[in-house]
Amino acid sequence: MSNIRAVRGMNDILPDETPHWQHLEQTVSRVLSSYGYGEIRLPLVESTRLFKRSIGEVTDIVEKEMYSFDDRNGDSLTLRPEGTAGCVRAAIQQGLLGVPQRLWYAGPMFRYERPQKGRQRQFHQIGVEAFGVPTPDMDAEIILLSARIWRQLGLVDSVALQLNSIGSSSARQAYRSALVEYLQQREDALDEDSQRRLHSNPLRILDSKNPQTQALLDGAPALADFLDEESRDDFARLRELLDAAGQRYVVNARLVRGLDYYNKTVFEWVTDRLGAQGTVCAGGRYDGLVEQLGGKPTPAVGFAMGMERLVLLLLESAQAVPAGRGVDAYVVAVGEAAQREALAAVEAVRDKLGELVILQHTGAGSFKSQLKKADKSGARVALIWGEDEVANGKVTIKQLRDQAAQVDNPGQQTVPREHLEATLVAAFADRMG
């Protein structure tokens, strides 16, 4: 087709699916405000420099996945590939960091990757960031907060928490050397990708999917043995807090994160129900980032969840989302005079009974075809204006759903127009707040 299509990896979210999105967004935002987090709305576009500095120059995201372009001033701008950098930038710029600060944001992110299940080029995240608290009770807070979200969504049985500590950056550097040394001696046993990572990002070899590589890692030095004392203590404390709160988790010693700014605690919520992209939510501590971006040293923890993946998981887990209200009434009006009457009358009804969902028939259509549409719409009643009604100043209310009513009587009543509101109030007594 030569028609214009959506850009690859940038998907439309259709009315069929938006109820799931809304349910997800509403649930998350409700939980977040109950923990005192405030929403912040951030630009989709930031200076390219911001992402290079925060995410790390040699990460895949920065090297090959960013949508970057020069604006008319010649400044290099980038569609945000993740949210933390922009949030930190805003927090610094707007002077939000004098006191502990709890923030969240939602919106699209952009990464130039090959689309697959649970991964597109424009995807949506909800990010949560807590600034100014160095102690692991804050790590515990955001983990427990995320767990609460899964519970409210009915997803507890679909996800599992993985936890690790990657320590301070100096501890990590020491470990990196040890790991590289160990692996270099066995380089020919490594898969091709891992050989490459040996030079670019050796820690990522730890979560390689290659079984041979994983076997090789069994004998490798362990990250845990290289942790600095503070990281070790904080991690122990975090586990204590989670245990006390009854939060289950598994320590995954090979869990590392792709972005450079993380330190100490890292965690992921994973599922086995989404194919290859099993991470549904991930985050960790990033104590150095604020300072690195020009702010006063400020510890921070945060995470982001992938909305597309969570929506998939809701569908996969057959988690019912609250049904929409549906159509209450469908207005059938035949002829110009009737249409004029109906339009005005229904506007008056909306003034009084604003919560009713009323579908007005528009366009042409015989009596019969209009009723057919009324039925298809799922409306409970049809409001009918025909010649007779117009002539007598009346309107017919016809029941379309109530089977019992239709057995004993025609299932419809014709009332004076000024009784329409009262009749509707009675008919929808069960649905009116």
Added chain:
RNA sequence: GUGGCCGUAGCUCAUCAGGUAGAGCACCGGAUUGUGGCUCCGGAGGUGGCGGGUUCGAGACCCGUCGGCCACCCCA
């Protein structure tokens, strides 16, 4: 960037040793002059992703290209 599978009506799919396409659903109309759901009848809708090649003839075979899905990589 790499690999596998796929690309026929709005949707889900079929057909075929290669002889210029069909079903179900949806849509429109009729069977009832003002009454839907069920049923019946009829209708509209496809340059078979696009381009090239083989052939008397291709949606079916070959090549290319674009697109989709899944996986690798990477990540939420």
